[in-house]
Amino acid sequence: MIRPIKSGKEAVVFCCRAHPSLDRDLVAAKVYRPLETRSFKRDGVYQQGRSRGARPDARMLRALGNKTQHGRTHKFSAWISHELSTLQTLHAAGADVPDPIERVGPVILMEYLGDIENPAPVLVGVQLNREEAARIYERILWNVDLFLAHHRVHADLSPYNMLFWNGAVTIIDFPQAVDPRYNDDALELLVRDLANTNAFFADKEIDVVDPRKHALDLWRRHVDPQR
Ligand SMILES: Nc1ncnc2c1ncn2[C@@H]1O[C@H](COP(=O)(O)OP(=O)(O)O)[C@@H](O)[C@H]1O
Ligand SMILES: [Mg+2]
Numbered sequence: 001m002i003r004p005i006k007s008g009k010e011a012v013v014f015c016c017r018a019h020p021s022l023d024r025d026l027v028a029a030k031v032y033r034p035l036e037t038r039s040f041k042r043d044g045v046y047q048q049g050r051s052r053g054a055r056p057d058a059r060m061l062r063a064l065g066n067k068t069q070h071g072r073t074h075k076f077s078a079w080i081s082h083e084l085s086t087l088q089t090l091h092a093a094g095a096d097v098p099d100p101i102e103r104v105g106p107v108i109l110m111e112y113l114g115d116i117e118n119p120a121p122v123l124v125g126v127q128l129n130r131e132e133a134a135r136i137y138e139r140i141l142w143n144v145d146l147f148l149a150h151h152r153v154h155a156d157l158s159p160y161n162m163l164f165w166n167g168a169v170t171i172i173d174f175p176q177a178v179d180p181r182y183n184d185d186a187l188e189l190l191v192r193d194l195a196n197t198n199a200f201f202a203d204k205e206i207d208v209v210d211p212r213k214h215a216l217d218l219w220r221r222h223v224d225p226q227r
Contacts, residue, residue: 001029005119009033010175015112015119027101028112030083035076045189046155047075049182050082076106083175084108086152095146096139096170113165120165124158124200133204136169140197141209143171144190148222152177153186157193159200180223187227190215 005013005028014029080103087100087110099111113120128136140162147154154161154177161173180186194211201208219227 026112027109030108032106045185046176079175086174086177093150095143113163113170120163122160123162123164124160126164130205134206137201148218151179153190155189158196
């Protein structure tokens, strides 16, 4: 472990030296906060429909539905594996997300963005000229489209969950991602993702999409042509 990068409400992310077998110098370790310090109040909307993809057994489903320690432990674990499997799917599809390496208990090891002195900044603090802003914005929309093509809506997309390094954007932080085929709130979450993205680009003098119209267009192409 070299140093902590950031301590958020869900997790602490560390910059670490990589094992020689990994064929890279550095890795990021996202260490989820222990169960006792977390609240699952906002979980409901994100968890909806998730069990269809994961196919847990009946005992686990019952556990997820109640508030016992067993249920909470399963939820905690499901939340972390969901981030890992989403990163795996999207990275394999060619999206701009960190290359996931492995999960060990509450820790996800993934590609580190940055160098040994400086972790990549989050996009929100980056000054972009108009040309860069237009290119980055297009690339974010391209990623959102690709996410939909692979049945994912990020659901917490904002310039706080985008890293900027070597002129390119990387989208991070996927535990709350939802599957639009099974989640009734996914369209609204998609509209919100686009609106939060637009807010950052509003003063950059570039053309931005209408969040609702664009979300519906993506929805018709990838989820339901009748919508
Ligand atoms: N792969 C990575 N490379 C470099 N920094 C990262 C990486 N992943 C996360 N970070 C840093 O850690 C912070 C928290 O990570 P994030 O996945 O957004 O968790 P949360 O917001 O839930 O705490 C990010 O804002 C970013 O500064
Ligand atoms: Mg985050």
